Amino acid sequence: MANDFFSVDEIESTKFKEFDFTGKWEKSFGKPAMSGVWIIYGKSFNGKSSLMMQLAKQFTDFVKNKVLINSLEEGKVKSFKMNIARSGINAVKDKVLFGNRVSMEKICDRLNKQRSPEVIFIDSLQYANLNIKSFKKLKEDFPHKLWIFISQADKSGEPKGSLAEAIKYDADVKIKVEGFKAFPESRFGGGEEFIIDPERAAKYHAKIK
Numbered sequence: 001m002a003n004d005f006f007s008v009d010e011i012e013s014t015k016f017k018e019f020d021f022t023g024k025w026e027k028s029f030g031k032p033a034m035s036g037v038w039i040i041y042g043k044s045f046n047g048k049s050s051l052m053m054q055l056a057k058q059f060t061d062f063v064k065n066k067v068l069i070n071s072l073e074e075g076k077v078k079s080f081k082m083n084i085a086r087s088g089i090n091a092v093k094d095k096v097l098f099g100n101r102v103s104m105e106k107i108c109d110r111l112n113k114q115r116s117p118e119v120i121f122i123d124s125l126q127y128a129n130l131n132i133k134s135f136k137k138l139k140e141d142f143p144h145k146l147w148i149f150i151s152q153a154d155k156s157g158e159p160k161g162s163l164a165e166a167i168k169y170d171a172d173v174k175i176k177v178e179g180f181k182a183f184p185e186s187r188f189g190g191g192e193e194f195i196i197d198p199e200r201a202a203k204y205h206a207k208i209k
Contacts, residue, residue, distance in 0.1 A: 018188075019062050028182065030189025032173060034062065034118065035144050039125075039168050041151040041159040042177030046204075047196040048150050049074075051175070051182050052121055053087030054196065055148070059119050060095040068117035070099035070107060072127035104128055104138075111142055123150040125164055132166055179204030 017034040019025075032038075042048050056067045074080045076098075089096055097117060099107065110116055122128050128149075130138075138147060149167055151159040157176070159168045168174055175194075176183045180201035182194040195201050 019059065021058075024192075024194065025058060026190060027192040028184050028186075028190045028194040029173060030186045030191075032186065032188040033146075035146050036172040037139065037167060037170055038146070038148040038173040038175065039151055039159060039164070039171045040148065040175045040177060040182075041153050041164065041168070043153045043157065046177050047180040047182070047200070048177045049080075049083050049123065050086065050180070051177060051194070051196045052123060052148070052150055053083055053089050056096060056119070056121060057087060057089045057092055060092040063095065063118045065115050066095050066097045066117045067119045067121070068097045068099060068107070068110075069121040069123065070102050071123055072099075072101050073124045076100045101127075104130060104134070108138075108141065111145065117145075119146045119148065121148045121150065125149040125151045125167070126160060130163060132163060135163065135167065179208070181205070 018031050019029075019034060021029055021031055040048055040051060052069065056069055059067050071080055084090065107120065111120070149164075151161075151164040151167070154160045157178070159165055172187045174185045177196070180195070180197040182196055184190060184192075184194060
């Protein structure tokens with residue numbers, strides 16, 4: 001097939017849509033492509049959901065359509081409402097859509113429609129009813145979307161479960177969250193730690209020194 005191989009000239013002339021981050025966002029995450037797979041992982045009550053909201057708000061500066069956050073773990077509850085308020089994401093509410101424990105089948109149905117969300121957060125992976133095969137199919141069926149999976153961590157601090165481990169291996173951006181700090185590894189540059197909540201981060205990391 002014509003697209004199976006490409007030359008140096010072809011890849012150099014290819015333009016990829018990217019998040020043109022600046023400032024602290026670029027220092028931590030570089031200038032990522034607007035497609036592919038990310039993973040955010042860490043133990044409970046360490047700031048994963050807060051980082052998710054902050055990233056979602058930042059992404060709205062660049063997407064034409066919406067950013068979708070599918071809340072599988074919490075759903076439409078008070079704690080989720082509080083997270084929305086803390087993040088200030090209501091300032092861009094017209095570009096954000098929330099899923100209330102929506103199945104992956106319904107998410108895919110939505111993505112097949114016109115003007116569908118360009119970035120999809122799945123919170124959390126352990127509630128998504130996915131396996132390796134269905135994860136690969138998501139990538140194949142929606143190659144121009146950005147999938148961001150929020151994952152619980154095991155006792156060692158690594159993504160919990162074999163699927164989460166596989167996604168971490170595959171991901172373009174891997175973000176470990178601990179004590180309201182994010183520690184990113186990105187194929188697009190960056191790499192500096194990202195402070196999710198300065199006050200809570202200072203308290204947490206002062207205790208473990």
